[in-house]
Amino acid sequence: xxxxxxxxxxxxxxxxxxxxxxxxxxxxGSRTLSKYTELNLSSATxxxxxxxxxxxGYIFQPxxxxxxxxxxxxxxxxVDMLMEDKEEEITKRxxxxxxxxxxxxxxxxxxxxxxxxxxxYATLVSAPVNSRNTLKFIQLSQVDSEQIVAVxxxxxxxxxxxxxxxxxxxxxxxxxxxxxxxNTTLNGMPIxxxxxxxxxxxxEQAGIHSEVVGHVLDAVAEIIHVEDDMxxxxxxxTNIFKYPELxxxxxxxxxxxxxxxxxxxxxxxxxxxxxxxxxxxxVYIGDETPVKTxxxxxxxxATYELGEGMKGTxxxxxxxxxxxxxxxxxxxxxxxxxxxxxxxxxxx
Amino acid sequence: xxxxxxxxxxxxxxxxxxxxxxxxxxxxGSRTLSKYTELNLSSATxxxxxxxxxxxGYIFQPxxxxxxxxxxxxxxxxVDMLMEDKEEEITKRxxxxxxxxxxxxxxxxxxxxxxxxxxxYATLVSAPVNSRNTLKFIQLSQVDSEQIVAVxxxxxxxxxxxxxxxxxxxxxxxxxxxxxxxNTTLNGMPIxxxxxxxxxxxxEQAGIHSEVVGHVLDAVAEIIHVEDDMxxxxxxxTNIFKYPELxxxxxxxxxxxxxxxxxxxxxxxxxxxxxxxxxxxxVYIGDETPVKTxxxxxxxxATYELGEGMKGTxxxxxxxxxxxxxxxxxxxxxxxxxxxxxxxxxxx
DNA sequence: GTTAGCACTCAAAACAAGGGAGTGCTAATA
DNA sequence: TATTAGCACTCCCTTGTTTTGAGTGCTAAC
Numbered sequence: 001x002x003x004x005x006x007x008x009x010x011x012x013x014x015x016x017x018x019x020x021x022x023x024x025x026x027x028x029g030s031r032t033l034s035k036y037t038e039l040n041l042s043s044a045t046x047x048x049x050x051x052x053x054x055x056x057g058y059i060f061q062p063x064x065x066x067x068x069x070x071x072x073x074x075x076x077x078x079v080d081m082l083m084e085d086k087e088e089e090i091t092k093r094x095x096x097x098x099x100x101x102x103x104x105x106x107x108x109x110x111x112x113x114x115x116x117x118x119x120x121y122a123t124l125v126s127a128p129v130n131s132r133n134t135l136k137f138i139q140l141s142q143v144d145s146e147q148i149v150a151v152x153x154x155x156x157x158x159x160x161x162x163x164x165x166x167x168x169x170x171x172x173x174x175x176x177x178x179x180x181x182x183n184t185t186l187n188g189m190p191i192x193x194x195x196x197x198x199x200x201x202x203x204e205q206a207g208i209h210s211e212v213v214g215h216v217l218d219a220v221a222e223i224i225h226v227e228d229d230m231x232x233x234x235x236x237x238t239n240i241f242k243y244p245e246l247x248x249x250x251x252x253x254x255x256x257x258x259x260x261x262x263x264x265x266x267x268x269x270x271x272x273x274x275x276x277x278x279x280x281x282x283v284y285i286g287d288e289t290p291v292k293t294x295x296x297x298x299x300x301x302a303t304y305e306l307g308e309g310m311k312g313t314x315x316x317x318x319x320x321x322x323x324x325x326x327x328x329x330x331x332x333x334x335x336x337x338x339x340x341x342x343x344x345x346x347x348x
Numbered sequence: 349x350x351x352x353x354x355x356x357x358x359x360x361x362x363x364x365x366x367x368x369x370x371x372x373x374x375x376x377g378s379r380t381l382s383k384y385t386e387l388n389l390s391s392a393t394x395x396x397x398x399x400x401x402x403x404x405g406y407i408f409q410p411x412x413x414x415x416x417x418x419x420x421x422x423x424x425x426x427v428d429m430l431m432e433d434k435e436e437e438i439t440k441r442x443x444x445x446x447x448x449x450x451x452x453x454x455x456x457x458x459x460x461x462x463x464x465x466x467x468x469y470a471t472l473v474s475a476p477v478n479s480r481n482t483l484k485f486i487q488l489s490q491v492d493s494e495q496i497v498a499v500x501x502x503x504x505x506x507x508x509x510x511x512x513x514x515x516x517x518x519x520x521x522x523x524x525x526x527x528x529x530x531n532t533t534l535n536g537m538p539i540x541x542x543x544x545x546x547x548x549x550x551x552e553q554a555g556i557h558s559e560v561v562g563h564v565l566d567a568v569a570e571i572i573h574v575e576d577d578m579x580x581x582x583x584x585x586t587n588i589f590k591y592p593e594l595x596x597x598x599x600x601x602x603x604x605x606x607x608x609x610x611x612x613x614x615x616x617x618x619x620x621x622x623x624x625x626x627x628x629x630x631v632y633i634g635d636e637t638p639v640k641t642x643x644x645x646x647x648x649x650a651t652y653e654l655g656e657g658m659k660g661t662x663x664x665x666x667x668x669x670x671x672x673x674x675x676x677x678x679x680x681x682x683x684x685x686x687x688x689x690x691x692x693x694x695x696x
Numbered sequence: 697g698t699t700a701g702c703a704c705t706c707a708a709a710a711c712a713a714g715g716g717a718g719t720g721c722t723a724a725t726a
Numbered sequence: 727t728a729t730t731a732g733c734a735c736t737c738c739c740t741t742g743t744t745t746t747g748a749g750t751g752c753t754a755a756c
Contacts, residue, residue: 027748027749029748029749029750030749031748031749041698041699042698042699042700043699043749044698044699044700044701044751045697045698047749047750047751048697048698048751050750051750051751061749061750062707063705063706063707064704064705064706064707064749064750065704065705065706065707065748065749065750066706066707066748066749066750067748067749067750136491136492137489137490137491137497139487139489139497141485141487141499143484143485143505147505149485149499149501151487151489151497151499153491153497157491157495157511159497159509159511161499161507161509163505163507234608235608236608237604237608238601238604238605238608241600241601247597249589249595252589252600253586253589256585256586256604257586259608260582260583260585260586260607375717375718377717377718377719378718378719379717379718389729389730390729390730390731391718391730392720392729392730392731392732393728393729393730395718395719395720396728396729398719409718409719411737411738412719412735412736412738413717413718413719413735413737414717414718414719414737414738415717415718415719
């Protein structure tokens with residue numbers, strides 16, 4: 001029995017085992033399979049084949065005298081080769097909700113929700129990260145005698161603001177001048193090109209107000225700091241209660257905590273964005289996930305793009321026996337929708 | 349046995365039962381209580397008293413031949429009369445973290461976290477609602493040939509912004525003029541005083557740019573819309589797994605969903621803000637809570653204030669057998685801290 | 697190579713028995 | 727009269743035993 005290639009029949013059996021297990025969640029035995037119309041084999045024959053498949057590590061028994069369950073390796077083979085693309089229509093209705101929402105946050109939160117209700121798994125949507133982004137516009141305004149507010153507009157119309165305490169009261173002209181200075185120098189500039197040298201030069205030009213400029217640039221720096229900025233929207237975390245294998249106290253606690261804290265999800269997102277595959281869809285099975293608390297889950301992620309190389313992630317987290325076909329199809333659709341929404345937006 | 353007043357001894361026994369149950373979570377029996385030093389009574393006597401207390405509805409047995417458990421009515425009596433204020437020091441260390449955070453959202457998220465780690469219950473912090481708030485400052489800025497951004501600063505330095513599409517390109521002077529117009533009229537104005545008449549007047553004064561002004565005021569309206577604006581920060585939802593009586597699948601699912609969706613928590617917050625009690629601390633036991641999914645929990649909330657009558661809520665949600673004394677004390681402290689933080693902020 | 701048959705394994709369900717915590721009641725006691 | 731000791735009773739929980747049934751591996755026959 002060579003490890004390199006499985007016989008046709010073994011593949012069919014493996015596929016049958018997995019599909020059956022995806023549906024029922026119960027270990028599947030030889031008798032069940034022999035009743036499977038496609039292959040007219042007795043249970044005994046199937047047993048032999050299953051023994052082989054077990055030796056090769058594609059399936060295993062939870063205990064002696066139980067049926068077989070796919071191993072991570074088995075799932076992997078299935079996802080890579082055995083699975084056929086389901087060409088189903090996913091519910092367009094709900095997606096209509098996406099169109100309506102206007103603010104970015106709302107759209108993404110909606111997206112997570114739609115995804116969750118379409119799949120019955122836990123979902124996550126990360127906002128586009130604005131590294132490689134450009135600074136579009138800065139505006140300083142007096143708010144109080146000793147406070148100014150800096151409004152910073154980034155490419156993609158992401159707007160940020162920060163209150164800055166200034167010791168002195170700035171005159172209107174001064175503010176106007178500073179605004180001019182900042183905008184003529186920085187407008188349209190990719191934020192990774194704002195160097196220390198540039199900052200020094202700006203401060204110099206600001207003269208006695210160099211301190212204010214310093215504060216403003218600090219604010220910019222703070223705003224674009226990726227980690228700090230990564231917003232993650234989630235939905236349907238409680239869906240995991242639908243899958244007994246994940247809903248014992250221990251697991252449920254851990255997984256839901258991950259969704260609550262979001263810290264760990266960030267890792268997942270960065271990992272996904274870093275290692276991109278062909279169509280942008282990635283499947284992590286069990287131990288393959290970057291996040292240890294999800295070692296008993298499968299995670300499927302997709303990347304969507306929003307002009308300018310700004311990228312975000314959508315993903316779903318569920319049991320290993322998840323409906324990969326449906327999930328991948330749904331992700332692909334949503335990915336498309338998001339792309340569309342952002343590209344039809346007033347061009348950048 | 350009159351219902352109006354319980355004998356001194358019954359009160360002591362009831363208190364003992366409750367305190368014991370808070371600690372252990374197990375039904376408490378007569379023998380356990382008779383060993384209680386304070387009251388030198390035999391288990392038989394105690395049994396008689398317990399039978400009375402049960403008749404009166406303060407305690408009950410989960411099943412025959414089990415110890416007694418406090419009923420909602422029992423808890424209520426305890427909270428109202430029997431409980432003594434614990435004068436413990438709560439950990440000041442963690443509160444230091446509160447000081448550091450600057451942005452409102454960060455502070456509140458932190459607050460929720462601190463609360464959760466101090467109590468081991470699920471917690472919630474609602475951002476101050478800005479009805480009764482004033483508009484401090486408006487700034488329109490050109491961002492693109494056909495887009496302007498409106499930055500709106502509210503009292504308490506809450507900053508909002510919104511992109512507005514304008515059909516035409518506005519000149520610098522026009523913008524300046526509009527800014528002048530808006531600010532001279534609206535600055536410092538309580539937002540509930542921005543009436544239709546005022547809006548009409550403004551539009552008239554804006555002349556050919558009345559449309560833009562309309563958009564801006566729409567944006568203001570949208571921003572101050574209370575429901576839409578209510579942000580709720582939560583933490584420690586998974587703490588409920590620590591309490592077996594709440595962590596069966598059904599309950600856990602429901603409670604955590606409530607925390608994820610936040611919808612239901614909003615109801616809780618509005619209810620709390622509406623019916624305010626003396627020191628602003630409220631205790632909902634079991635069915636008393638406005639949120640049906642929490643009928644097996646107790647909810648304790650407090651209101652904090654931030655100048656100008658802007659109010660927010662902090663609250664904790666846990667099992668009925670929660671440590672009310674500790675919780676109320678902690679809430680009171682945090683309430684104070686928040687008040688302090690916001691009142692030491694540059695005066696409004 | 698396939699299959700029928702059989703002995704074997706093991707988890708889960710069903711059942712039985714015992715222990716223990718707790719109660720209510722009654723009768724004795726202070 | 728209030729308290730307590732004593733006792734019978736209830737019911738949950740734990741433990742151990744048995745039964746059932748699904749499933750396997752192996753061997754021998756086809």
